[in-house]
Amino acid sequence: SIFGGCRKGVVRVVDRGCMFYAHKRLIEINLDKLKIAIFGKKENFNKNEVYMVGKFEIFVRRMAKVSVKSIFGKYFKEENCLENKVKIMDCAVDCKKIQNFLFCLCKKVLGSVFDFYNFRILKGKLGILLKRNRFEIICKNDLISYFKINNLKIFEFRKCLRSEYLQRCRYFCGLMIFLFNNVFIPIVSQYFYCTETSFSKYKIFYFTKKIWDFFSKRYFLNNLSNFEKVNINCEEYSPARLIPKKDGFRLITNMSYSVAGKRSMNSKLRSIYDILKNDTIDSLKNSVIKKKQIYQKFTSYTKNIEKDNFILKIDIKSCYDNIPLKFLKKILNISFKSTKYCIRKYCTISKSDKEYKIRTHRICGKTRLPFLELIKNKTFKKNIIFYDNVFDEEFDKKKMINFILESMNKNIIKYRNKFYLQKQGLPQGCILSSLLCSLYYDWLDEKFINKVFEKGVLIRYIDDFLVITSDMNEIINFLKVTQNMKEYGIEFNFGKIDSNFGIENLIKANFLEFEKIEKLRNINAINRNRNTNEQRKLEISEIKNSKENISNTFVSWCGYKINSNLSIILDIDYDYFTYSLVYNFVKPGLSFKNKIYFYFNRHSSEIILNQNNIFLKKNIYDIFYNFYKKIKLFLQRADFINSGFLKNLRKTSIYIFYKILQRKNVNIEYNCFYQIALYAYKMARIYQNISK
Template identity: 25%
Template sequence: MAKKKRRVPDVLWRLFHNHARTLFETIKSLIPPLQTSAADCRCNGRGCLSCGGANSTAFILTPTDPPEYRKLLNHCFVVLDENAPALSVFQPQHRRSQFEIVRTTIEMMMSEHPTSSNLILHDYYKTSCPSSISALDLLTSEAWCLLLKRVGDVLMVYILRNFSIFLPLPQNKLHQVAGFPISDLCLTSSKRTALGSAGSGKRKTTDEMWSMSMKHLCSRLRITKEESPKETLTSGGDSCISKGSHSLAAGQVSSNHCLSSNRKRKRPNSWQRRRKRQLLATHEAHSLNPCRNSTEIEEPPSTLPHKIHTVGWCSCCLVFCNPLKDIDEVIISRNAMLYKLENCSTVFPRKHILNSLKHNSSGANNLFNEIFGSCGVTINGQISPCVHTTKCCCTRATCLYHSLIRMLEVLIRKSQCCRHLRLLEKHCPIPSLDEVLERVSFEDYQGNQSTVNPGAKDPKHSDELMGDSFSSETRERSEAQHSKIRPSVCYSLKKQVVSFIWAVCRNIVPPDLLGIPSNWRILTKNISRLIQMRRYEKFSFNQCLHKVKISRFPLLSGMFKDCGGIGALDVVKHKVLHCWIFWFFSYLVVPLVQANFYVTETEHENQEVLYYRKSIWNQVKAEGRASLNDQQFLELDVPSVSKILRNRAFGFSRARFRPKKNGLRILENLKAPSRIRVKLASQFSDLKKAYPMGKVKYEYFRSVNCALRDLHAVLKGVQVKEPVKLGSSVFNYNDVYNKLVPFLMNIKNGSATIPDAYIIVSDVAKAFDTINQDKLLTVMESIVSDEEYALEKSFQVVCTKRSLWVNQNLTLAHDNIIPSNAFRPLHHVFVKQERGRNVKKGELTFYLNEHIKRNVLLMDTKFYLQCLGIPQGSVISSLLCSFYYGYLENNLIFPFLEKVCKSGNGCEDELVEHMPKYLLLRLIDDFLFISTSRLQASSFFCRLRRGFHEFNCYMNEEKFGLNFDMNHLLGLRSNRLYAGDDGISFLRWSGLFVNCCTLEIQADYTRYLSTHLSSTQTVIWKGRPVRELKSKLCRYLRPKCHPIFFDSNINSAAVVRLNIYQAFLLCAMKFHCYISDLARIARLSTKSYFDVLETSLRHMKKRIKHIKKFTSEIPPIIEVEMGEIEWLGLIAYIRVLMRKQSRYRELLPLLKSKLMAVRYPESLSPALKYATDDIHSSTLWKIRY
């Protein structure tokens, strides 16, 4: 069987396509044909590339070669320079060492091209810097030396001089060491190299049909005019529109020919043949009513410039001769309605066009130009009055143009006198006390799902649920808090928002612009889809037009109905409809939401957005502002802010409130630059007041995160070089795995079971907001201890789904810079690194002090100074928090634990000859403590409850979790302890389930219990839906494909397979939710569904294979077969989709037949039976999907 060709990495494929090849394939292509016989060769019969002939490739790579050499040949990619000369001489002999060849080649290139940008020269300059790895070091390894012996000096020099070389890094990443830097190549063209869009074979859009038909029409008229320039039309038989219709037919023929010129000739579609027959019949038997006088007039010009010279043309027809707005494939911007705080007295925002126009013909004409984009036409010459008869239109006006103008006048007048507040109160009333109690009780029940007692059953009926949860205690508590608005329950429902928007539209928009009543339902559904969009979903123009047809608009469908014309008029009608629908959604629906609602996402609703009436949000915001003083925020005036900003190079941050389940959270945006007015007088401290007339000048400041880049690089370097200063900090699953596995193997001590373990989980209450700023600065003085730090700048080309990015990373200079970046999830190529500047300790201390002690934030129109805690949106926030609590651990917690260990040796419960073993992990502010000593665990728990006054660090009482009983804490209530229907208890910690008895690790899915699963997704409506769905499912599985779930050092065989099964269960549920949302617009075939699920199965098997290459001190042990993975995935998909079998009647038989082909059901192992027993996955079956 032929060996599969190695796939070119995505970055190189985007840039070079097939020109990028492996080093082995390139060398084979450079070897010339057989030159001499083995007897005459210089190798004296020993065998080489010159006399090897067909066996020359076997001489390059042999079965006994070392792994590093094989990796170099098969995983190193090279690209030949397009200006490189051909290899003239081939001599496989070698006489010099690899080091001499590389150095000599570099020196020759430097003498020939001193200013060359070749990376091999760039790295050679850095050999004097001991912290950098140069190309000279990388290209003189043992693998390269062995390659030199095989290929000879001449070929090696040719490769070094004329090829871009990309060496392999861990995790299939690359490092460019020679050639023109691809980062400069990407920056030269664009910082984001967008992918070319597909779909060239699609049917022409309305815009293309319009442009083609008008172009062909003008060319036809020009030819006619040249042939008989004095020919006139004296009868109403033929008109410009009929000729336009006739020309459109020819235009369609030519357009179809253009579309099919590059493909096999085929028969036109039925709709094309039908349109052609109608067109011919219309041209022979009918003619349109004249749109101009029957007197002598000229033909229209050959082109349609901005100035149209006509004699006797009807003005209303000239409006539609101008190309209308190009709006196809446009995204309706939803950003305009997010986070808008402006209070409006009118139905639309203050600067909306409908508020600035007068309800007369002039205002209507301006609005017409705004909607349809016809303002570019200037009429020169004699304009004839409109002569359309009432037979041509079903409206009372004489033509389409005048009908639209009259309707737009009505729209302007009604929009300025609309009583929107009355409609808002009717359709979106303020929630009553009973509604608040109902929402509160429902939220309380959903929150209690994560703390189910062992053996508890899920209620089957929502009525019983509400009846049980809606207790007198809940009523008393809610009534007591009703005066204080709870943001999580005082929003307007989405169906109420849709009802209000449609009521306003019916009130101000003329009925003819909304179509017939059946079209109202369609528009309402499309508005509902816009309102129900999740945070990062995009609403395309095609979704606005979903099921909207011209036949449902009598204004358009009745135009020239008696004539039966189908030519250019059809295109005009489509364009008019498209322009109106686009404007309706973009400039009527969206501004309605913007003016009357505050739209924001929340923490407890995942990706869902909530709609608050502006009056209610103002009350919520006022209560949030009042709480700022309780959180040690000091209000500042503008002069004080100017004084702070005058002494530093960065500005302030903007903040807003985001609702959470029990209050508000402050979000600060430290990524955006800021500005402030120049020379502000003290009397203008309130930004709402009017400022003096004239040009306003601003002073601009860098963003906070941009100014902290050097400090961030230094702290990341300290994290790598001195991890002891971070205490028990972990930052991801890799860190947890690397600390957990050695601990488990230590306490097992070769046994299959572990001794009794005592577990505590806890969380610091308001960790970021309660940090003592002075204490933090004292701690950071010991962290940033050197007087000077050397920084390096590295460049990486990162390949995303749609583009190539050039990332510039600033890092602390040390030897491990390349491996530290080797675990990025995206495909990337490390290009080069340059020596940056040296940063003094005083500069770093100044920026740190300004950031912590003088953190200025702008909330609406007021400035505040943070006096306690640190901002959470900073690029160094997590590092500061980790160093702060790491210092606390090193100085207080670890000495305390060691003291308890020594004092516990004399206790009766402890064995004198054994010291207790313990493990402490902390993810930012979330603690996990495991100990083999009950005394040590209980003492540590008591110490945590007391808190640490010096650090202002206290634990959240509601987030404690223990797997053992303490007599004086019988009433302790925790949401960290969870028990499933199988009676197995777990402690929840940072997205993980820790088994209270066996310390096995499973994924925590309880966070999906509070809301519908679809609220966690972002559906992509454009592009290729099958490809997007495949990518989505792979991304769903990727976080669960970590060795912490599948390593036999941690989990038993049954739990390993249970983790695989549960990952597929969640993936199947998300698959159904995605398909359900996508079905509103498009439906995929059963084969597409099957291909998507097969892709997810292959992806899981591929990820688990790669786990074996995971780099750690103790390699993971993966004891699961690929067939078991596929069987578990199919079982999970079938069981989930069986609950929705009405949608998947055709898909389920395909999955079952594939399941039977796996041949595992006949003899199931105990591990597989345990994994597929749904009582062990009771948490997932409670998820609403």
């Protein structure tokens, strides 16, 4: 079919994804399997191949004798010890130590295959296996590059003809694939738990199974208040897993998981999500979903404001888990504007870089319309085929509400082969959760919070609250109102509070004593009352309602930094920047070049790129600098560097970004813009990667 012809799969010669599976992969070393992996189904061997088989027999015998478990126990004795370890992130195992552990095993069993030089190269390949990002693969070129293949001990003679050398390369590639898929990856998956975290992009962390089981089991048992164990096998469930945070864990459920070929819960809810989002996105008041909405909230507030503003950023503790479902039906009845809806799905087929691409589009409406009328605003696009008759379905308001309530109240998760029913809160991993959360908090705003703000404004992205006001009393009243809303799931996480008037420096205890919130009105003295038998409480005697306390510091919120004059810059975290790029090993240069437009379009938000922002040029510089740092990461992983390709990337990036700014009506002289781009390129120091 045309759809099948458009999609091309990527062959992963090394099944690196097995390291992240929950089940243990057995270490299976068999001479027959090894011969099939290297020689195929060949039965008659020549003299050189018989010599190779003899070397492989030595390897198989040594592998059968070696005790991987005992070596692991001695090598990671300290990492398996639980003493003085409080947090799971304190127990992460260094990749270099795992690399040395695998290399130690290699020297014990692969002495009949590798010489000294090639052993050193093999150690580097083990580092590639462990240090690559979560979604990066290992291709054939990664496996055999830099090896001196004729020096390997499996070959009887070093010198050979060109045709025989190519045959040796194929044999060695088969051996390396076998070693990685049947030795190294099974050992890692059997003795270590490999996972990404909630804060480190795509970086992989490794924990010994003993340590991971201890901390994860303790966390899950301590947080079972929202779950009830189910003693029957369920046909419909969502697999759950824990991912580490800096101070604990986060429970993630995969509601896109399909059980026994049935549709996943997210797949069933997708059309309802599109309808609900289409109906409510423009009616949200304090909650925002898109960056464009953030810009609209800021511009509406900044029309008649004073220069200095108090800014408070705070988020809710266990946001999804604490939302009571008893109010959900009432909120949904208000949110759906009509009783009948229709979803129309169609596809577009376009050609790009000698490949066909298929994209699926959805249109929400209240009545059925002819297909040509639905796409009349999109027909200006060229070289695109619009394909109809893919999906067409009608929805009823009452049925949708009942289905949402049923899916929220009967959310069953599977964790460690046991089933649990979620009793309270919205499920993590559900496509509807973020939207329902925004609708719920908007409903609470109408009920309790909006009356607090006369001069100021409240902007919220899911559970991240941002309060901006010129009157300190509004912040105090906001904290007073929300302190009594625990029954509604409102409990702030004061460990993540941030402000430009110093309140985060005052909150050193576990929680604020809000009964004395009136004393926050003047900041002159701080009286700390500590009781060793109870939780520490911080009594703040005075907070002064004066703009003298406003500092020039920026407050971080949703990827941005905001100061008292509401000038905004990008908030870029370079700690894990190295792990933000996923290198495509199939046509890497073309793949990276195709992402240029999407990168600049995604980062060119009106909230940072507008004429009223005094940091406009700084934001342009930061976007360029961030992009050129990604180019540097790309070049560090590339097999070779083409200086002409690099110049073309720089030229294309400047052209695309300037066109985007023109489209967004951002007026900046081209010469100034060009100089900013050149300076960012210089500061990124890409030229260090190019051999002169």
